[in-house]
Amino acid sequence: MSEETTLTDKKIFTPFNIICGIIIVVGLILTILRFTKGLGAVTNLDHNNPWGIWIGFDLLCGVALAAGGFVTSAACYIFGLKRFHSAVRPAILTAFLGYAMVVLALNYDVGRPWRLPYPIFYSQGTTSLLFEVGLCVFLYISVLFVEYSPAALEWLGFKKIRNLIVRMTLVLTIFGVILSTLHQSSLGALFMIAPSKLHPLWYSEYLPIYFFISSIFAGLSMVIFEGSLAHRFLHHKMDETHLAESTGVALGFAKAASFLMMGYAGIKLIGIAIDNHWHYLATSWGQWYLLEIIGFVMLPAYLYALAAREKNLILARWASVVAVLGIVLNRLNISVIAFNWNLPSAQRYFPSWMEIATSIFIITIGVVAYRFIATYMPILYKHPDYQEHQ
Amino acid sequence: MGITRRKFLGWMGAAIGATTISGQKTQAATTKQFEGHPGSGGVLHDITRCIGCRKCEEACNKVNQLPAPEKPFDDLTMLDNVRRTDDKTYTVVNRFPNDSGTSPVYVKKQCNHCLEPACASACFVKALKKHKTGAVVYDASLCVGCRYCMVACPFNIPAYEYNSAFSPRIMKCTMCQPRLEKGLLPGCVESCPKEALTFGTRKQLLKIAKQRIQKYPKRYIDHVYGEYEMGGTGWLYLTGTSFAQIGMREDLGNISAPQLTAGPLSDVPIVVGLWPVLLTGIYAISRRKEKIAKEEQNEAVAATLSAANEEMEKKLAELKDKMEQQKEAAINLEIKKALKEAADQAKEDDGNAPADGPKEEK
Amino acid sequence: MDTVFYTLQDFMTHSKGITYLVMAGILIALPLFWCFITDRDEKKRTY
Ligand code: SF4
Ligand code: SF4
Numbered sequence: 113m114s115e116e117t118t119l120t121d122k123k124i125f126t127p128f129n130i131i132c133g134i135i136i137v138v139g140l141i142l143t144i145l146r147f148t149k150g151l152g153a154v155t156n157l158d159h160n161n162p163w164g165i166w167i168g169f170d171l172l173c174g175v176a177l178a179a180g181g182f183v184t185s186a187a188c189y190i191f192g193l194k195r196f197h198s199a200v201r202p203a204i205l206t207a208f209l210g211y212a213m214v215v216l217a218l219n220y221d222v223g224r225p226w227r228l229p230y231p232i233f234y235s236q237g238t239t240s241l242l243f244e245v246g247l248c249v250f251l252y253i254s255v256l257f258v259e260y261s262p263a264a265l266e267w268l269g270f271k272k273i274r275n276l277i278v279r280m281t282l283v284l285t286i287f288g289v290i291l292s293t294l295h296q297s298s299l300g301a302l303f304m305i306a307p308s309k310l311h312p313l314w315y316s317e318y319l320p321i322y323f324f325i326s327s328i329f330a331g332l333s334m335v336i337f338e339g340s341l342a343h344r345f346l347h348h349k350m351d352e353t354h355l356a357e358s359t360g361v362a363l364g365f366a367k368a369a370s371f372l373m374m375g376y377a378g379i380k381l382i383g384i385a386i387d388n389h390w391h392y393l394a395t396s397w398g399q400w401y402l403l404e405i406i407g408f409v410m411l412p413a414y415l416y417a418l419a420a421r422e423k424n425l426i427l428a429r430w431a432s433v434v435a436v437l438g439i440v441l442n443r444l445n446i447s448v449i450a451f452n453w454n455l456p457s458a459q460r461y462f463p464s465w466m467e468i469a470t471s472i473f474i475i476t477i478g479v480v481a482y483r484f485i486a487t488y489m490p491i492l493y494k495h496p497d498y499q500e501h502q
Numbered sequence: 503m504g505i506t507r508r509k510f511l512g513w514m515g516a517a518i519g520a521t522t523i524s525g526q527k528t529q530a531a532t533t534k535q536f537e538g539h540p541g542s543g544g545v546l547h548d549i550t551r552c553i554g555c556r557k558c559e560e561a562c563n564k565v566n567q568l569p570a571p572e573k574p575f576d577d578l579t580m581l582d583n584v585r586r587t588d589d590k591t592y593t594v595v596n597r598f599p600n601d602s603g604t605s606p607v608y609v610k611k612q613c614n615h616c617l618e619p620a621c622a623s624a625c626f627v628k629a630l631k632k633h634k635t636g637a638v639v640y641d642a643s644l645c646v647g648c649r650y651c652m653v654a655c656p657f658n659i660p661a662y663e664y665n666s667a668f669s670p671r672i673m674k675c676t677m678c679q680p681r682l683e684k685g686l687l688p689g690c691v692e693s694c695p696k697e698a699l700t701f702g703t704r705k706q707l708l709k710i711a712k713q714r715i716q717k718y719p720k721r722y723i724d725h726v727y728g729e730y731e732m733g734g735t736g737w738l739y740l741t742g743t744s745f746a747q748i749g750m751r752e753d754l755g756n757i758s759a760p761q762l763t764a765g766p767l768s769d770v771p772i773v774v775g776l777w778p779v780l781l782t783g784i785y786a787i788s789r790r791k792e793k794i795a796k797e798e799q800n801e802a803v804a805a806t807l808s809a810a811n812e813e814m815e816k817k818l819a820e821l822k823d824k825m826e827q828q829k830e831a832a833i834n835l836e837i838k839k840a841l842k843e844a845a846d847q848a849k850e851d852d853g854n855a856p857a858d859g860p861k862e863e864k
Numbered sequence: 865m866d867t868v869f870y871t872l873q874d875f876m877t878h879s880k881g882i883t884y885l886v887m888a889g890i891l892i893a894l895p896l897f898w899c900f901i902t903d904r905d906e907k908k909r910t911y
Pocket of ligand 1: 612613614615616619620621638654655656657659660674
């Protein structure tokens with residue numbers, strides 16, 4: 113008897129599970145606090161700083177890093193790069209879970225989450241970029257759900273619907289790219305209404321383009337990064353095609369991301385030039401800006417290039433970590449750090465530990481969901497019944 | 503009088519020139535086109551007249567039924583700190599030291615009721631609207647609580663009820679819209695003992711402001727704050743102290759909020775219109791390449807196949823030939839044999855010998 | 865549609881609203897039209 117319990121104990125109380133458990137318990141307590149006492153009880157938000165990390169990190173970074181879905185499926189299905197095929201499903205799944213986490217976080221952040229359908233169905237504020245974002249995210253999460261559903265349907269064994277959806281892949285992919293282009297760029301455009309609050313180095317009329325381009329390499333980097341994690345922890349779930357293609361995917365994506373990031377650094381420079389903001393570069397904000405561009409865009413681009421040249425998978429993975437951090441830094445700069453830069457430091461925002469804990473809680477839910485789905489559903493391998501079809 | 507080629511080209515050039523010029527001007531033209539609701543109201547705040555008595559704050563609190571403040575309104579120590587509007591206060595009076603070193607300056611702060619409000623442009627459920635009276639009003643029954651209006655407002659006016667769990671609202675001055683509808687003055691304007699606040703149509707107020715500047719050029723800085731800032735505001739300000747000194751930003755620019763976002767907003771439909779075409783095009787091209795590659799492959803395969811086939815057939819034919827030859831030889835042999843036998847037999851008994859030959863062969 | 869708009873904000877609310885409807889129309893029409901274009905092509909699998 114005692115032996116048996118220790119055996120099951122061993123299975124349940126892995127370090128991973130214990131940490132997740134603690135985070136989830138704390139998260140649930142904070143959730144109760146948030147929904148019974150209001151935002152003020154949990155967050156450090158105030159009248160001058162209405163948006164904190166739930167928007168800056170959970171929404172902006174979440175959406176950018178979930179761009180892997182549309183990038184990978186576009187590369188495979190529209191541009192015809194079939195060798196990336198095995199990367200599509202994990203990328204779509206990450207994207208779907210990413211957006212689900214974003215929407216979950218939004219429920220915490222907005223004051224009356226039960227009214228979130230209002231902008232779409234009840235009172236359309238069409239002049240707002242947030243309306244555009246909301247509409248696109250709503251549509252795109254539906255598209256992602258449909259795109260992801262074949263995996264679940266295979267798992268459940270619903271062949272007919274599954275085949276019908278697989279037949280719509282192209283339309284769904286194109287639709288996904290349109291919606292992604294729109295809301296990725298509109299997230300940047302959200303801040304165009306506040307030139308007086310965002311530091312001029314980050315405020316630019318190109319903000320929507322910056323957000324869109326950076327979302328592409330954010331997505332590519334995330335696919336590489338997530339691939340390395342999946343290899344570490346879910347290796348046994350991968351089939352031969354996936355294993356055989358994964359190095360090619362990582363190096364191919366590294367090459368693409370590298371070039372794109374250098375291009376991005378170039379258009380950032382153009383933004384400075386066109387507004388003649390060179391003199392800001394000499395200030396301490398300028399140093400911070402240069403750190404973002406040189407340390408977290410050009411450096412990972414260079415590392416990616418080396419990795420692609422030398423076919424060095426490990427280097428590509430490290431580069432992806434730097435690139436992902438760079439995206440997070442960029443989004444936080446625009447929404448939190450360089451936002452309200454001209455306010456006296458006493459009135460600036462810094463997140464409360466409860467805000468951070470809630471963000472971690474939401475990410476944890478996403479990771480657990482990914483692990484569950486990737487363990488049980490045909491994500492990293494092809495379902496034996498459907499080998500032929502794709 | 504035929505149209506010469508040169509003339510035609512000239513026209514074309516003019517037409518193109520005109521369209522590009524008008525294209526560039528559309529943004530400017532839109533502000534010209536929309537001059538706000540006719541007769542919409544505003545308030546002129548003459549900062550030089552304000553004595554910082556906080557009577558307007560008190561009146562505002564009363565007419566809007568806001569919660570009672572911690573310290574009474576006649577407690578002027580509140581002026582020691584520079585405050586902003588919050589969820590319990592629609593308006594505040596702040597004190598600033600005068601740059602000429604004489605008596606301090608008092609400035610009232612509240613929603614400026616912009617002509618093209620950033621908050622309304624930002625709101626994704628149309629909870630904030632510019633009313634024809636000039637007031638920018640808020641409808642809590644629509645608000646989702648996204649607080650984008652707070653991000654958007656260049657004057658940092660809207661506040662939020664962060665401590666309400668179930669019905670948090672945006673809180674901001676309504677220019678006493680309910681009172682205006684009843685024909686009453688805004689609470690603050692009515693209560694001001696020094697006429698530092700004047701209510702009227704914005705047009706009138708601008709005239710009054712400019713007259714005052716003209717009459718007392720020493721008393722005022724030659725700028726009516728709010729005439730153009732952020733596309734113009736309903737509230738207008740006259741001051742004798744520099745705006746920077748009294749916490750009023752001069753770097754907001756004259757571009758209204760809807761214009762700031764008009765660019766990205768109009769890119770949206772273009773993406774929707776063009777992306778499907780481009781992407782389908784790319785798909786078709788990659789598809790076609792694939793098809794050609796496949797065809798070439800097929801052809802190659804077919805070619806090798808047919809070559810192999812031919813060889814096969816040749817061999818087969820040869821084999822057949824051989825076999826047939828052999829067969830024939832065999833037949834011939836048999837026939838010969840049979841004939842021979844028959845002949846032998848005939849020799850023996852002269853009878854029905856030839857019929858046996860083929861039978862034997864089977 | 866001869867409503868008078870006094871503010872750019874009102875004008876944009878109106879015009880963008882219609883534009884969004886046009887966008888929806890385009891998104892539905894274009895795939896159908898593509899089907900019409902390729903109707904006579906020999907049938908082949910698109911994934
Ligand atoms: S001052 Fe701010 S809150 Fe008031 S109308 Fe203008 S943008 Fe809106
Ligand atoms: S907080 Fe309310 S009023 Fe402000 S933009 Fe959001 S929905 Fe509109």
